[in-house]
Amino acid sequence: MRYSVGIGDRCEEFELDEADVIEVMHANEVEVGEVGPALVRAALERPRATPRLRELVSCGQRVCVITSDVTRPLPTAEILPEVMDELHAGGVSDDDVLLAIALGSHRPQTQDELRRIMGPYFGRLAVLNGDSRGLVHFGRTRHGTPVDILAEVAEADVRVSLGNVEYHYFAGYSGGAKAIMPGVSTFEAIQANHALMCDPAARSGNMESPVRLDLEEACRMVGLDFIVNVVLDEERRIVYCACGDFVEAQRDACRELDRLYGCPLAEKADVVVVSQGGAPKDLNLYQLQKALDNAKHPVRDGGAIVLVGSCAEGLGQPTFERWMREASSPAEVVDHLRREFRLGGHKAAAIAQIEERADVLLVSDLPDETARACFMRPFRHVQEALDAALAEQRARLGREPRVLIMPHGGSTLPLMR
Template sequence: LEDGGINRDRIRILIATGMHRPNLGEELRQMVGDYVFNNYEILNHYSRREKDMEIVDEIEGTPIGINRVYLEAELKILTGLIEPHFYAGFSGGRKSIVPGISSFETMKFMHSFSMIDHPNVRNCLLDGNPFHEYALRITEKVGADFILNVVIDRYRRISGIFSGHFNRAHILGCKMVEEYATVRLNKRVDMVISSGGGYPLDATFYQISKALICARDILKKGGTIVILCECREGFGSREFINVLRSASSPEEFYERYSDPKKFVIDQWCAQNIFQAIEHAGSIYVYSPNLSEEDLGHLGIKKIENIQDTLDRLIPEHEDIVVIPEGPYVVGMVQDS
């Protein structure tokens, strides 16, 4: 950009935090590198700062707000990673805008109970996926001049670079991810053994919802799920823990949180966990950092000895799928 004639003091980097906490201090330095950290203006997006937002659209009665810093820019460039995403189909592209730099009210709509409950809001599906289609609509509305998205391999090395038009380049990246990160199955299975994907993806149980949903999508009703994860930071945010502890069954959760007026932060991942609990007959979790009491409240069985548990479960199940990479690999049943 500087070589093209844009002065450094006219370049701003806006971190698309969505509803997550800001990236500050040494964490930010590690994320962007010393040179960028020391030489460019870097801003975090705060979804709850109404003064930072401008209404750009209305969808189903919800005002859609986007960060003014982005809207006021003469040249808008999006960066991101393309991988399977259990709501948007794939991450990257339009997701830098929604939910990346959207208002809290927009987030409430995009992560509402009804949105997460939609059958087409799922991994590796774009056509007919309302999460994707609404995010694309909003991105078209606010504009994006260029994207630079990457695809990485299992060793976190860049294996594909997709740049250009915010939708066309993104679609090409999604096709690459689908080719290498999905496995077609001709039927659902009796048991799925998976992982949280390793650090940092399995830092909290909040993120394990992704592995549970991937397992649920290829599991027979009443089947068994086994998840191995570290969860070095425990369950996750205080809001997420409160949501999980407020219900002890899928029915209780649905009754409490299906009303959009009762929306709370992090209910969407809790919703996914209860969806998996409702579908599976049994869920087993190995994690040295999660208590038997907290898992038991959800009806999840805590594993103390992995090998002993697998030695007991494997003979009881006929069709078994093992997914060492966890949610980085998506199984897709042909009839779905």
């Protein structure tokens, strides 16, 4: 039978005996009604634990709206007009709104990318895009994380964030306070917060991850007045929206995400074929790691993961690349993290931990040498990688391998039963 997964802006097809497939893991069958901006409009009318946004602002106030960069699938161009309508209703003019791109440790956006992000508001709003004039220090969290926020964001009278909620491999879920930290924070703050990923409770699907709680403590120190968090389906349509308090609304969106993407699975796989679903989620290996992390749950020890993603922009982070290239084995990368926590290196170690228990075959547009430097076996096509994995597993097991296909691996979380 023929199957397909996304890679960059294209699809890769491959053949597999249907009898050997455990399942093709998609979002759960959940009945949804209206989709798109209308859901945002309705949620703005009924915020959680806050007044309406129009009631939180007034004429002459400076409002900062924080939104995601292009490595996230957030449809800002659909959400922003609804939020701007609400701000206009509260007396705020376009001239008093700053759109801050939550870059975290990512690169600034190009003009074409800003046009895509902002939609009809491109050219109408001032934009903060990696060009801040400084920082404001708010102190430290109980964990010791420094709370340093871009000055333009910190000095706004009202802060609003837009985000989409997905599973996150150590913060539990995305969305909410992550707009402030790491979104508009510093490398040092992000590194201090992310060091908490070593806690066993810092895992995908845990709403009370210690990483998340530290982010929320920092966010309270800064102040985030209102959030608009959406859940997207596999076609990247808005199928749910929660607005209001940055904790209450985010948790509400998390529960909806669980209903949609928490996928029960009764059988572990010998081979997992996993993709991020294509661009923009597979721009680099740093982002593609999220799909790999979800694939680690259902694969048997000694099994194989066929990881599919374009990685058109390479590895995506200099420390990540350096740690991989300097190590002689996955174990050495993991040991490096135990000796020294470094942002970027943390993802190298997360990948290496998976590579210690499963073979990773990478189907990408990366040079072969770059893939091998990351302890992955390079392939150009899914069928070639899958055939290699099946042959090796067949020889190891003495039977036909069982295969799980995850076309949207960064979104769907296998819940082993």
